[in-house]
Amino acid sequence: MSGIPEYYTKRSNDNLFSLMAHSIIKNIYMLGAGASNASAGAPIGSELVWNYYEDCGTFYRMDERGGPADDDLREKEKEFVNYEKFLFIVDKYFPELNERERWKNVLSKAETYIPPTKTYGFKKYFVDEFLRILKTSGDQDSISLVKRLILEHITKSSRGTNNNLYNKFIKNLPENSFLMTTNFDTHLTDKKVGTDLYFDCLLDFDVVNKDAGEYYYKKSGQPILKLNGSLDWGICTKCNKLTLFQPHVSTQDYDSVLCNMTSNCQSKLEPYVVLPHQIYDQRIKKLWMRAEKELQEATHVTIIGYSFPEYDVEVVNLFTNNTNPRANILVVDFYDEGVYPKVSKMEYKNYIEKRMKNIFNRHDALTICVDGFSEYMKQYEKLATV
Numbered sequence: 001m002s003g004i005p006e007y008y009t010k011r012s013n014d015n016l017f018s019l020m021a022h023s024i025i026k027n028i029y030m031l032g033a034g035a036s037n038a039s040a041g042a043p044i045g046s047e048l049v050w051n052y053y054e055d056c057g058t059f060y061r062m063d064e065r066g067g068p069a070d071d072d073l074r075e076k077e078k079e080f081v082n083y084e085k086f087l088f089i090v091d092k093y094f095p096e097l098n099e100r101e102r103w104k105n106v107l108s109k110a111e112t113y114i115p116p117t118k119t120y121g122f123k124k125y126f127v128d129e130f131l132r133i134l135k136t137s138g139d140q141d142s143i144s145l146v147k148r149l150i151l152e153h154i155t156k157s158s159r160g161t162n163n164n165l166y167n168k169f170i171k172n173l174p175e176n177s178f179l180m181t182t183n184f185d186t187h188l189t190d191k192k193v194g195t196d197l198y199f200d201c202l203l204d205f206d207v208v209n210k211d212a213g214e215y216y217y218k219k220s221g222q223p224i225l226k227l228n229g230s231l232d233w234g235i236c237t238k239c240n241k242l243t244l245f246q247p248h249v250s251t252q253d254y255d256s257v258l259c260n261m262t263s264n265c266q267s268k269l270e271p272y273v274v275l276p277h278q279i280y281d282q283r284i285k286k287l288w289m290r291a292e293k294e295l296q297e298a299t300h301v302t303i304i305g306y307s308f309p310e311y312d313v314e315v316v317n318l319f320t321n322n323t324n325p326r327a328n329i330l331v332v333d334f335y336d337e338g339v340y341p342k343v344s345k346m347e348y349k350n351y352i353e354k355r356m357k358n359i360f361n362r363h364d365a366l367t368i369c370v371d372g373f374s375e376y377m378k379q380y381e382k383l384a385t386v
Contacts, residue, residue, distance in 0.1 A: 029179050031188060087099040087100040154185045178298075183228075184228065200220070205244040243259075291318060299327055300328045345370060
């Protein structure tokens with residue numbers, strides 16, 4: 001049974017979920033971008049915003065000359081106007097790239113646009129690093145534009161996906177489980193309507209949208225800590241009041257809602273998302289303090305689709321400094337031969353195990369599964385029926 005933790009297989013004659021419901025069992029599930037990508041096609045960190053046109057652009061409609069039709073090009077320029085603005089801002093800070101002109105040229109020829117994050121692979125071009133530059137420069141308008149594009153990219157790239165892995169995961173979630181994620185997306189909480197499970201973000205909202213009640217229920221819902229904020233948390237750009245939307249929030253929701261917490265506010269909302277380099281305010285700090293407590297008490301910690309990148313210093317420190325040293329740890333990663341053609345699957349698995357031992361300060365064996373979220377879920381579902 002590849003990928004099943006030893007503490008599961010040793011108890012194969014027991015009802016796993018009865019065991020997990022026992023007070024001594026506390027499960028922590030940490031879900032990263034890899035999990036949302038596998039379940040709903042959400043972009044991973046290096047692709048965020050940059051791959052927006054590649055992921056969400058439609059096929060070109062050609063004219064009688066064999067080139068892209070003029071009216072179709074105008075439609076695409078209109079649809080991706082914010083993306084073009086983003087590339088214009090990028091060129092301002094990285095003039096060596098000349099991305100806006102390159103994208104316009106690709107668009108006019110109906111060719112494939114390959115962003116610099118894929119061409120060069122430099123971390124400095126990743127959107128979180130770019131936001132760091134914008135914040136240092138005090139360029140608030142550009143920061144708001146990038147956050148808007150994060151919302152557009154994540155919501156549009158996942159249209160038409162069935163989100164099947166997350167739906168199965170939530171359906172079979174053991175009792176005494178605690179969810180954590182660094183993802184901005186809402187795929188984990190965007191359950192099928194009618195599912196008898198609600199979520200508690202453990203946060204006090206000033207306004208709760210009328211449709212949010214289908215998904216969230218404070219104090220009696222499934223606890224979930226969204227450590228870097230969420231796309232369905234809207235924050236007023238003027239008074240900082242917080243609104244909870246439904247998980248399938250869209251750009252139209254943000255366009256149609258103004259803050260009415262005070263008579264003289266009436267300001268726009270933007271997604272309340274916090275990048276790794278940003279200073280956390282008191283609301284987010286409260287979530288991090290709760291995460292520390294839960295990790296200290298955890299008996300089982302499962303990491304799915306999260307690689308603990310070096311730049312995510314706060315998250316790395318959170319797990320390094322607080323995880324119960326006696327907790328069983330399972331790491332679910334994915335070995336992609338196309339990405340690592342010169343590295344064998346076993347070499348990749350050994351590399352992941354070495355990294356995780358360093359992060360968790362462990363010398364004993366960890367359980368490492370490099371067959372991905374989908375394969376893990378096959379075993380996860382089997383255990384629910386034991």
